[in-house]
Amino acid sequence: MKFQLYFIASILFAFAPQKKTRIIFFGDSITQQGTEPGGYIIRIDSMCRSENKSGQYEFFGTGISGNKVYDLYLRLEDDVLSKDPNVVVIYIGVNDVWHKSLLQTGTDKDKFEKFYQAIIDKLKARNIKVIVCTPAVIGEKTDFTNPQDGDIDEYSNIIRRLAGKNSLQLVDLRKSFLEYNLKHNPENKDRGILTTDRVHLNPAGNQLVAEEIWNMVKANQ
Amino acid sequence: MKFQLYFIASILFAFAPQKKTRIIFFGDSITQQGTEPGGYIIRIDSMCRSENKSGQYEFFGTGISGNKVYDLYLRLEDDVLSKDPNVVVIYIGVNDVWHKSLLQTGTDKDKFEKFYQAIIDKLKARNIKVIVCTPAVIGEKTDFTNPQDGDIDEYSNIIRRLAGKNSLQLVDLRKSFLEYNLKHNPENKDRGILTTDRVHLNPAGNQLVAEEIWNMVKANQ
Amino acid sequence: MKFQLYFIASILFAFAPQKKTRIIFFGDSITQQGTEPGGYIIRIDSMCRSENKSGQYEFFGTGISGNKVYDLYLRLEDDVLSKDPNVVVIYIGVNDVWHKSLLQTGTDKDKFEKFYQAIIDKLKARNIKVIVCTPAVIGEKTDFTNPQDGDIDEYSNIIRRLAGKNSLQLVDLRKSFLEYNLKHNPENKDRGILTTDRVHLNPAGNQLVAEEIWNMVKANQ
Amino acid sequence: MKFQLYFIASILFAFAPQKKTRIIFFGDSITQQGTEPGGYIIRIDSMCRSENKSGQYEFFGTGISGNKVYDLYLRLEDDVLSKDPNVVVIYIGVNDVWHKSLLQTGTDKDKFEKFYQAIIDKLKARNIKVIVCTPAVIGEKTDFTNPQDGDIDEYSNIIRRLAGKNSLQLVDLRKSFLEYNLKHNPENKDRGILTTDRVHLNPAGNQLVAEEIWNMVKANQ
Numbered sequence: 001m002k003f004q005l006y007f008i009a010s011i012l013f014a015f016a017p018q019k020k021t022r023i024i025f026f027g028d029s030i031t032q033q034g035t036e037p038g039g040y041i042i043r044i045d046s047m048c049r050s051e052n053k054s055g056q057y058e059f060f061g062t063g064i065s066g067n068k069v070y071d072l073y074l075r076l077e078d079d080v081l082s083k084d085p086n087v088v089v090i091y092i093g094v095n096d097v098w099h100k101s102l103l104q105t106g107t108d109k110d111k112f113e114k115f116y117q118a119i120i121d122k123l124k125a126r127n128i129k130v131i132v133c134t135p136a137v138i139g140e141k142t143d144f145t146n147p148q149d150g151d152i153d154e155y156s157n158i159i160r161r162l163a164g165k166n167s168l169q170l171v172d173l174r175k176s177f178l179e180y181n182l183k184h185n186p187e188n189k190d191r192g193i194l195t196t197d198r199v200h201l202n203p204a205g206n207q208l209v210a211e212e213i214w215n216m217v218k219a220n221q
Numbered sequence: 222m223k224f225q226l227y228f229i230a231s232i233l234f235a236f237a238p239q240k241k242t243r244i245i246f247f248g249d250s251i252t253q254q255g256t257e258p259g260g261y262i263i264r265i266d267s268m269c270r271s272e273n274k275s276g277q278y279e280f281f282g283t284g285i286s287g288n289k290v291y292d293l294y295l296r297l298e299d300d301v302l303s304k305d306p307n308v309v310v311i312y313i314g315v316n317d318v319w320h321k322s323l324l325q326t327g328t329d330k331d332k333f334e335k336f337y338q339a340i341i342d343k344l345k346a347r348n349i350k351v352i353v354c355t356p357a358v359i360g361e362k363t364d365f366t367n368p369q370d371g372d373i374d375e376y377s378n379i380i381r382r383l384a385g386k387n388s389l390q391l392v393d394l395r396k397s398f399l400e401y402n403l404k405h406n407p408e409n410k411d412r413g414i415l416t417t418d419r420v421h422l423n424p425a426g427n428q429l430v431a432e433e434i435w436n437m438v439k440a441n442q
Numbered sequence: 443m444k445f446q447l448y449f450i451a452s453i454l455f456a457f458a459p460q461k462k463t464r465i466i467f468f469g470d471s472i473t474q475q476g477t478e479p480g481g482y483i484i485r486i487d488s489m490c491r492s493e494n495k496s497g498q499y500e501f502f503g504t505g506i507s508g509n510k511v512y513d514l515y516l517r518l519e520d521d522v523l524s525k526d527p528n529v530v531v532i533y534i535g536v537n538d539v540w541h542k543s544l545l546q547t548g549t550d551k552d553k554f555e556k557f558y559q560a561i562i563d564k565l566k567a568r569n570i571k572v573i574v575c576t577p578a579v580i581g582e583k584t585d586f587t588n589p590q591d592g593d594i595d596e597y598s599n600i601i602r603r604l605a606g607k608n609s610l611q612l613v614d615l616r617k618s619f620l621e622y623n624l625k626h627n628p629e630n631k632d633r634g635i636l637t638t639d640r641v642h643l644n645p646a647g648n649q650l651v652a653e654e655i656w657n658m659v660k661a662n663q
Numbered sequence: 664m665k666f667q668l669y670f671i672a673s674i675l676f677a678f679a680p681q682k683k684t685r686i687i688f689f690g691d692s693i694t695q696q697g698t699e700p701g702g703y704i705i706r707i708d709s710m711c712r713s714e715n716k717s718g719q720y721e722f723f724g725t726g727i728s729g730n731k732v733y734d735l736y737l738r739l740e741d742d743v744l745s746k747d748p749n750v751v752v753i754y755i756g757v758n759d760v761w762h763k764s765l766l767q768t769g770t771d772k773d774k775f776e777k778f779y780q781a782i783i784d785k786l787k788a789r790n791i792k793v794i795v796c797t798p799a800v801i802g803e804k805t806d807f808t809n810p811q812d813g814d815i816d817e818y819s820n821i822i823r824r825l826a827g828k829n830s831l832q833l834v835d836l837r838k839s840f841l842e843y844n845l846k847h848n849p850e851n852k853d854r855g856i857l858t859t860d861r862v863h864l865n866p867a868g869n870q871l872v873a874e875e876i877w878n879m880v881k882a883n884q
Binding site: 553 | 709729732734736737762763764767768769770771774777778781
């Protein structure tokens with residue numbers, strides 16, 4: 001009897017479509033561009049396929065240009081929770097710093113942390129795994145003379161602390177981008193190594209982000 | 222039998238405390254100070270009592286210094302909805318404009334409208350009456366030379382449009398303050414008529430806000 | 443004998459080239475574009491010719507994009523005094539206000555006045571006539587909701603006071619532009635009436651500036 | 664006869680007061696406070712006396728709160744050149760960076776360099792020795808998370824380049840302050856080590872600045 005039961009279960013398992021891990025990338029224009037050809041999400045999907053893992057994962061991006069942490073909070077229900085993801089990769093923070101000088105509409109440090117934690121809380125309440133990324137760069141110079149370097153370091157520290165406090169996986173893009181530039185940007189240029197315009201990713205930047213996140217996603221399982 | 226039942230009901234009704242209209246004032250430091258002695262909420266409560274209407278209304282203030290529209294959205298559930306109000310008076314917008322130049326963390330116009338509408342939606346979904354106020358002043362000069370005059374006029378227009386679109390009562394403090402200053406500020410001073418510091422209310426300012434809102438609250442019933 | 447002397451003088455006067463009044467326009471990108479085809483300086487020159495006054499005036503423009511009042515002060519010697527003008531038309535102030543929000547590098551009010559006065563002092567010390575212009579617009583909306591309206595009004599007031607205090611001719615472009623827009627901008631648009639982009643002059647804007655200044659120049663003599 | 668003349672000259676020389684090297688400190692509020700008790704200029708004067716060199720040097724401070732590089736340029740004639748100094752120590756740059764976020768009236772990078780060079784040119788034209796200082800700190804945290812770190816590093820680089828290009832002595836306070844904080848600020852505090860408020864010098868800060876400049880002044884001779 002026991003054998004028979006096992007046999008049936010086996011068959012069911014074999015034919016039932018395996019439930020894929022649904023991963024949503026949640027962010028700003030960098031993530032919006034991530035779903036375009038050559039974008040980091042497309043690259044993750046390609047790496048997944050080439051490793052014959054496309055049966056295990058499915059990827060969705062929801063990035064909106066100009067978004068800051070509180071914009072993610074506002075659209076969390078509609079754009080993320082309603083789609084029932086297993087994993088959410090949060091990649092936010094550039095505009096929270098950059099828009100201070102660009103439009104005078106950046107995000108205060110304490111509120112950045114408060115909204116970020118509120119998003120984490122809502123995701124964890126649904127048992128959704130959360131991966132957080134530090135904002136990579138606003139300017140690629142390696143001698144700490146990009147105007148927002150101090151501020152983006154501070155906001156990256158907030159995300160690192162949130163990752164520790166909430167036991168989340170951290171993709172430290174800020175750190176990876178600096179290390180990459182220290183190797184590949186001997187002329188101390190402010191763009192053109194991993195970004196097109198100091199902020200948005202060029203092909204090398206999309207590839208670096210894709211690799212960093214994809215490795216973390218696989219480590220997640 | 223019927224008589225008896227009615228009789229009991231009558232007694233119950235007579236002795237049960239009348240359900241008061243619960244009004245919550247929702248805002249920033251101006252509303253925070255509104256619950257202090259001489260504050261506009263205290264003054265509304267006093268006017269209510271002196272008109273023998275304290276059996277009909279109860280007033281609560283939840284103002285937090287530095288709050289902008291998205292901060293209200295973040296704490297809407299905890300600080301407002303959980304307290305089951307019948308009416309919510311929203312008084313926000315000064316920091317959304319002012320913090321642009323003060324801290325580079327103001328609120329973009331389109332997002333100001335989006336978050337404001339999201340708050341209105343959540344309140345209306347619970348059948349809570351909504352009264353909205355325009356931000357009064359950042360500087361009391363009457364010749365349109367306060368640095369933020371153009372911007373605060375624009376954000377006031379957004380609130381006026383939202384009031385129209387959502388059929389809400391509007392307390393147009395921006396308009397009332399200008400009219401008051403045109404009469405009482407012949408020297409074109411930037412503070413001291415209705416504010417202590419160009420933004421926060423002095424006794425005359427608290428009195429004006431109290432009267433404007435109290436009249437609207439009574440008109441509401 | 444007296445008759446004869448007079449006669450000689452007459453002949454000399456008739457044949458000697460008349461010394462033209464040399465007018466330099468001193469400003470920012472708006473003045474830089476003023477010397478391009480269709481620009482306001484070119485238009486003034488055309489009006490001058492069509493009124494058969496080209497023997498009386500010659501016009502030079504020295505406008506540099508991004509200039510603020512202290513930039514004019516820095517290059518006053520090289521670009522203006524060294525050219526020995528009879529009249530200098532100062533048209534500055536837009537960037538002093540606008541660059542506050544655009545680049546965080548605007549000019550403090552008190553310093554705007556101090557540098558402006560220092561320029562006037564140096565010009566007057568050489569007996570150069572000074573004509574000052576108020577900055578026209580940063581946004582053409584007529585309902586006082588252009589974000590910089592309050593601030594540009596304040597800086598215009600500084601220039602008006604400087605004109606009064608130093609007995610200078612004032613071309614009040616701020617006022618002229620508002621009056622023109624009240625007539626010709628019924629839709630309350632922020633550009634396209636006198637400017638291409640809220641700041642820089644379109645043909646109608648160049649024409650209005652040309653007329654206002656040209657009339658003042660002629661009144662100057 | 665010749666002998667006698669020489670003899671008189673000798674006596675005159677022996678008794679005539681030695682011409683002191685006149686040093687003017689030229690800057691902002693930090694230099695303004697430098698002439699107050701405990702200030703860095705007072706400390707330099709004390710060190711000079713205790714080394715029995717008060718016959719060789721005299722010190723004057725002209726610092727004005729809120730000054731940026733162009734303010735120094737504006738008052739160069741009145742406050743410096745008219746006093747015929749032998750050496751001018753320029754200590755400017757903090758407000759050029761800081762006032763970007765504080766008041767939206769910082770100084771563009773290219774203009775910072777241009778005005779600084781113009782000051783140097785005027786001083787060199789009078790054969791005045793110029794010593795330049797980098798702006799020390801806006802926040803003393805050592806992990807590059809002070810919001811203006813990137814920008815103040817950039818402006819310090821401009822001053823370093825100007826020193827090289829114009830063969831000027833450089834007092835690299837930015838570097839000295841960081842090195843001091845790396846040793847004495849293990850808690851990564853943003854103030855209280857060398858400053859009272861992230862910017863203005865406490866006694867230890869005044870002492871450090873005094874030592875750095877005094878050593879450079881002596882090396883100058």
